[in-house]
Amino acid sequence: MLRKRLVAAAAAALLAAAGAVGAVVAQDGPADPAVQTAASSVPTFDHIVLVMFENKKYSSINGSSSAPYFNSLAGQGAKFSNSFAITHPSQPNYVALFSGATQGVTDDTCPANLGSVSNLGQQLIGAGRTFTGYSESMPSDGYTGCSSGDYRRKHNSWVDFSNVPAASNLRYTAFPSDYTQLPTVAFVTPNMCNDMHDCSIGTGDTWLHNNLDGYAQWAKTHNSLLIVTFDEDSGTSVNQIFTTFVGAHVQTGTYSESINHYTVLRTIEASYGLPGINNAASKSPILDVWQ
CATH class of the missing domain: 1.20.5 (Single alpha-helices involved in coiled-coils or other helix-helix interfaces)
Structure with missing residues (x-):
């Protein structure tokens, strides 16, 4: 006994x-995502902000002393070690992330007028949600020109679609300091210097810290999410880029599954119960990073 x-x-x-x-x-x-249990769905976030930087391969950002804030931020959330862009050059990647396909765009020729093709902005608005794109150095709200100073339309995909209203195309100066006033989903495009296209990695790193760290910290306790990614790498055939998710419900760690712009789009759509469009329809949303 x-x-x-x-x-x-x-x-x-x-x-x-x-x-x-x-x-x-x-x-x-967990340190190893293989030992964690995937969530059954993507959380429904109050706000998602996605910011896109330019033309840097994963190894130029990951662990780089030139990008201390990028790496600090990734350490606070989910870092994807196998994230990839769709193609080269810039413009078709922006179109792909916003609409699930490159829509026949193969270069940076402006303007790319894509009509009423399905896209994330149109999906959100149709579902009673809101979308706004914020472009740094754009000369005026609703601007449709190809360039002005350090602004380039090729990095502003939402202006290419006629079913996204001009009211959704704002200057970055309109990005609210009261984050509760953000739309459901916001895309942010730094200008040609601050996105690292024309200036250094350090310049972009400082810009990200100064402009979006406040939102990143707020998001953690306000059911919101920050996505930081790149349009493409530095021109290699691999096209591996640095991507991180930081905010509420995110399990800190490095995640090794292969993702691309379509996967990110599908994950945003899934947060709001929206169907995948175009190539995003064949992608599964990211589930293993949520707690």
């Missing part, structure tokens, strides 16, 4: 210890 009691006590202790370990994994997020 004594032996049975000792065995039972030992078994109970092992089960309790296993439960404690499970609790730590669930609370803190």
Whole structure:
């Protein structure tokens, strides 16, 4: 009888210890995403802000002393070690992330007038949600010109679609300091210097810290999400880019599954119960990063 009691006590202790370990994994997020349980759905965020930088390969950002804030930010959320752009050059990648396809765009020729093709902005508005694109250095709200100073339309995909209203195409100066006033989904495009296209990695790193760290920290406790990514790498055939998710419900860690712009689009759509459009329809949303 004594032996049975000792065995039972030992078994109970092992089960309790296993439960404690499970609790730590669930609370803190595992170092190895392979050991975590995927969520059944993407959380419905109050706000998602996506900011796109330019033309840097993953290894130029990851662990780089020139990008301390990018790496600090990724350490606060989910870093994707196998994230890829769709093609080269810039413009078709912006179109792909916004509409699920490059829509026949193969270069940076402006303007790319794409009519009423399905896109994320149109989806959100049709579902009673809101979308706004904020472009730094754009000369006026609703601007449809190809360039002005450090602004380039080729990095502003939403203006190419006739079913996204001009009221959704705003200057970055309109980005609210009261984050509760943000639309459901916001895309942010820094200008040609601050997006690293014409200036250094350090310039873009400082811009991201100065402009979006406040939102990143707020998002963690306000059911919101920041997505930081790049349009393409530095022109290689691999086209691997740096992507991170930071905010509420995110389990901190490095995630090794292969994702691309269509996967990111599908994940945003899934947050609001929207169907995948074009090539995003064949992608599964990212589920393993949520707690």
